Amino acid sequence: MDLHILDHRLRVTCISKNGLANFTHALIKLIFLRNRTRCKFFSLTETPENYTVVLDEEGFKELQPSEHLQVESSTWLPLNVVSNGNISSSSQAVGVTKIAKSVIAPLAQQHVSVFMLSTYQTDFILVREKDLSVVISTLEEEFNIYREVEGESVPVGCQNVSNVLQKNGKEALHPTVHPVLIPQNQFGVMSLDPDTLPSIATTLIDVLFYSNRLRC
Amino acid sequence: MDLHILDHRLRVTCISKNGLANFTHALIKLIFLRNRTRCKFFSLTETPENYTVVLDEEGFKELQPSEHLQVESSTWLPLNVVSNGNISSSSQAVGVTKIAKSVIAPLAQQHVSVFMLSTYQTDFILVREKDLSVVISTLEEEFNIYREVEGESVPVGCQNVSNVLQKNGKEALHPTVHPVLIPQNQFGVMSLDPDTLPSIATTLIDVLFYSNRLRC
Numbered sequence: 001m002d003l004h005i006l007d008h009r010l011r012v013t014c015i016s017k018n019g020l021a022n023f024t025h026a027l028i029k030l031i032f033l034r035n036r037t038r039c040k041f042f043s044l045t046e047t048p049e050n051y052t053v054v055l056d057e058e059g060f061k062e063l064q065p066s067e068h069l070q071v072e073s074s075t076w077l078p079l080n081v082v083s084n085g086n087i088s089s090s091s092q093a094v095g096v097t098k099i100a101k102s103v104i105a106p107l108a109q110q111h112v113s114v115f116m117l118s119t120y121q122t123d124f125i126l127v128r129e130k131d132l133s134v135v136i137s138t139l140e141e142e143f144n145i146y147r148e149v150e151g152e153s154v155p156v157g158c159q160n161v162s163n164v165l166q167k168n169g170k171e172a173l174h175p176t177v178h179p180v181l182i183p184q185n186q187f188g189v190m191s192l193d194p195d196t197l198p199s200i201a202t203t204l205i206d207v208l209f210y211s212n213r214l215r216c
Numbered sequence: 217m218d219l220h221i222l223d224h225r226l227r228v229t230c231i232s233k234n235g236l237a238n239f240t241h242a243l244i245k246l247i248f249l250r251n252r253t254r255c256k257f258f259s260l261t262e263t264p265e266n267y268t269v270v271l272d273e274e275g276f277k278e279l280q281p282s283e284h285l286q287v288e289s290s291t292w293l294p295l296n297v298v299s300n301g302n303i304s305s306s307s308q309a310v311g312v313t314k315i316a317k318s319v320i321a322p323l324a325q326q327h328v329s330v331f332m333l334s335t336y337q338t339d340f341i342l343v344r345e346k347d348l349s350v351v352i353s354t355l356e357e358e359f360n361i362y363r364e365v366e367g368e369s370v371p372v373g374c375q376n377v378s379n380v381l382q383k384n385g386k387e388a389l390h391p392t393v394h395p396v397l398i399p400q401n402q403f404g405v406m407s408l409d410p411d412t413l414p415s416i417a418t419t420l421i422d423v424l425f426y427s428n429r430l431r432c
Contacts, residue, residue, distance in 0.1 A: 021242075024240045025238075026237075028240065028421060029426055033418065033421070033422050198418040198419070201417045202413070205244060209241065209245075210249055
């Protein structure tokens with residue numbers, strides 16, 4: 001399997017529900033007016049409590065500091081796992097189950113946190129930039145690792161990173177038990193051609209920014 | 217000619233250019249999401265310096281007080297002049313030239329200010345609510361005056377208002393000379409079926425809120 005370190009430097013932020021109106025200007029620009037910004041990675045997730053916004057550094061510049069905006073201090077890099085070859089039509093995205101076994105579990109053994117971000121097409125594994133050398137050391141046995149640089153996939157050799165892996169060959173692998181929470185929500189998942197976005201803009205804007213009575 | 221006092225109580229406000237982002241949330245709601253608000257009269261005019269927003273009291277509630285928002289203290293009522301009958305397909309809107317002669321000039325003699333607001337279809341003459349009795353006294357000789365109340369046109373008799381007109385029958389009419397300024401701007405004027413608004417929403421949002429480099 002191949003692991004691609006994508007060419008985005010991401011920030012993970014959180015906007016409180018009652019502060020959303022302060023960010024309508026920036027978010028509409030980021031979502032609907034792609035020519036107005038150089039942001040190339042943007043994700044917005046609404047939960048009952050707040051909004052999680054993941055976006056690259058160009059997009060992050062659009063968000064004005066505010067008491068309603070929490071920003072995780074790290075820079076995150078998105079990883080993408082494919083079953084063979086480059087990220088192209090011939091390659092297969094790898095599902096979350098396999099990712100959990102081959103990426104998340106080994107990283108957890110090294111105390112590396114991940115932030116999973118799934119889309120209709122694929123799953124991104126976000127890791128902190130400062131953990132990258134540990135990530136590479138941990139995963140290079142199982143994966144061919146490539147770093148995307150300006151559209152090119154550059155192989156990453158182990159010599160490229162300082163090996164700070166705490167070798168745990170002598171330790172027994174500890175079985176880890178995680179509690180599983182299943183919320184009642186039911187989700188529809190859809191994918192949209194960016195060119196069709198304008199035709200549903202007012203509907204999306206309505207749902208995103210005005211559908212909650214409390215914040216209208 | 218008939219003069220209709222329309223059933224809207226309006227506020228005249230001004231948003232500074234560099235404060236626009238604070239009002240994106242409210243303005244997009246007022247412009248594009250008509251089901252979300254009970255605002256029935258809304259006008260936004262961009263000039264090089266700022267935005268003039270005229271809207272009824274329901275719409276005005278959406279604008280958060282801010283250092284970037286100036287609000288004219290009066291409540292204004294829109295008047296509409298038609299050449300005959302009710303405001304309907306059979307009546308003719310009256311042009312600004314005729315309005316200037318028959319409405320604005322006589323009101324100016326009584327020191328009543330007006331705010332002209334032209335649309336593709338018609339011209340509104342806004343007068344301050346506190347000036348209404350003077351307006352009626354001044355114009356009732358030349359016009360049949362009706363007040364729109366919940367969709368009905370109710371004739372306004374002179375007995376309905378306290379006559380505070382300063383009779384100036386003995387004064388000579390003073391010719392008034394006004395300077396005329398002709399800006400270089402060239403305007404396109406178009407009218408839009410509200411149902412087609414969603415299809416151009418992102419374009420309009422782009423032009424309205426993001427077209428000025430300084431404020432993006």
